[in-house]
Amino acid sequence: MRPPNVADVARAAGVSLGTVSNVLNNPDKVTPATRRRVEAAIASLGFVRNGAARSLAAGTSRTLGFVLTDLTNTFFLDLVRGAEEVTKAADLNILLANSDSRADKQRSYLDLFEEERVAGILLAPRQDLLEQVAPLRARGVRVVVLNADPPDGACSVQTDNVRGGYLATQHLIAGGCRRLMFAGAPRFPAVVDRLEGAKKAVDETAGAVTLEVVTTDGVTATDGHRIAALVDELPDEARPDGLIAGADLLALGVVQSTLVRGRLRIPEDLAVIGYDNNREAWSSLVPITTMDQAGEEMGRVAATMILEELRTPRQHKHRRVVMEPVLVPKASTRRTGREQHPHAASGPVSSAVAPEG
Amino acid sequence: MRPPNVADVARAAGVSLGTVSNVLNNPDKVTPATRRRVEAAIASLGFVRNGAARSLAAGTSRTLGFVLTDLTNTFFLDLVRGAEEVTKAADLNILLANSDSRADKQRSYLDLFEEERVAGILLAPRQDLLEQVAPLRARGVRVVVLNADPPDGACSVQTDNVRGGYLATQHLIAGGCRRLMFAGAPRFPAVVDRLEGAKKAVDETAGAVTLEVVTTDGVTATDGHRIAALVDELPDEARPDGLIAGADLLALGVVQSTLVRGRLRIPEDLAVIGYDNNREAWSSLVPITTMDQAGEEMGRVAATMILEELRTPRQHKHRRVVMEPVLVPKASTRRTGREQHPHAASGPVSSAVAPEG
């Protein structure tokens, strides 16, 4: 029992094959009466378009591939949601592939999407796996990189981590902190950038504020527990009054653990700021101030870039968009009498759109 | 600049088109020397197989579609990993679609996969969205349902939540608890089943153990914080000594919040058991006993079912596999002098394989 195809539909409706195709793709080019007949035939036969044949004939598919590093981080799902929002309006679909942070998986999914001739590929890679994009692009595959800095001129959307680290640190300083600590895992390039920004903010105080840097293995809550222990056991005069965590889960671990230890109050004795606006950290007993990377907006921008390239391939210029992260102040840094940001920013804003050719 | 196709490769290698296809699909049917020539041509031209054309000609694709409800829950990613493990050995790929718990998205992704003529669909749906599978299956699409109970005879893999609730409760009782509380959101069918199991275990004690049921809105850490407050403020004689949480994040909220309140000790005053083995709860300061649903194993079983159906469509019989969840004892229920499970179960075990036709 072969599934029905356009020819079957044409026969059942008493029209030609081309007309059926028109009903499917250019409905306005068909008389309402004819169209109704065709649609009835489609329904009664249970006809479902063959996407493979369609892609082959049309030379392009209606699908975008999205290769992701780490689906457990809600930030990446925000990217997906933003992108979906834009593409569904253009009748394009997004299919996901989870690379699980593994080079071989990322490669094999990129290859798969290339073979399937998807209309374009969105890639949120590990920074050190970026070398896989150049060969793809050389073969004419449309790629937009998210949350990483592609070496070749590919389209990309990223956030300014240096700036984010700077803003986070400024926030603590403005809140009255004088002895700062930065905790994070240097194996993540993003964390290194955030630290750089933190240093810059501290430098600008000309010695009024100090910064101690503590290295962790990862950026999980468990790593945060260790930091909390370390801070808790420091003598009073050596203890920081403000902590910049390289990521929200790390901050979450610090906050939870510190609360349980029950000695230091947050934010009075220790102000804590995270990074990511990771939903997993939202349930903290003391809500944690964080830097929002505007994941959905990044997804929207990336999808828009691909769409633009699809529609006007000739005049498309590759762009590198850098978004500014937005401070989301919460209780973990809210010191009495020093409300720095009474009105939380309502939404992230893009910036610094640099044409690149 | 049209990308190279098999014909180009054939020409460059000085062989016929069919030979190139054989190199690609039946390498052993080609002389090593010829094969090497073809492979060299492929490499030098940068030829990449066109998957659409391949699917069309072969009548079936090398891709499986996996539609998921909630990618933020690590349990679902375990399903994916397990399935990928099995399919990669069979040279099949898995593409993901996130339905975000929305009926329209789930439907549109199922439709997309059907159009693309994927080799089969894995579906981890919301229980109440199962009616979408029947029409698909009627049209001959291979579907395996995960973590839900399909009404029609579709293949499925699920865990026995009643049994899980029963085992969890027994564990607390064996640990010496006499006043139990069950907390969970009744809008999740799985939670209702777990409660049923809990009731059964309590009934078997013939009155020696009591069970109080508390309803929450959801199963997040925030809901857990409320439960903790409620328990903490209960008079001593009315307070439970054991809590069965409908899910791990709920348990996490209870534990964290209780620790911070600092009055009740865990597990001495209150033993807590969760459900899910959710990685997000692993970082709890007091590690939380949980019921593992063997996500990876479920994924493996589901993928195996699809593979079997692909290979031997005629003799394939639909099956309903029910897996037994496995207790993972940790500190949140480990009472001094009453070590009930000195050796944690090392791995999940499947059970109750019921042929269904």
Added chain:
DNA sequence: TTGAAAGCGGTACCAC
């Protein structure tokens, strides 16, 4: 083993 040719199911362009 290798080569030639007939589809797979649509799309799009062409006349009518």
Added chain:
DNA sequence: GTGGTACCGCTTTCAA
């Protein structure tokens, strides 16, 4: 507006 038809790129059967 509608119908006929030449492909799209690959797999597969059948002869040589």
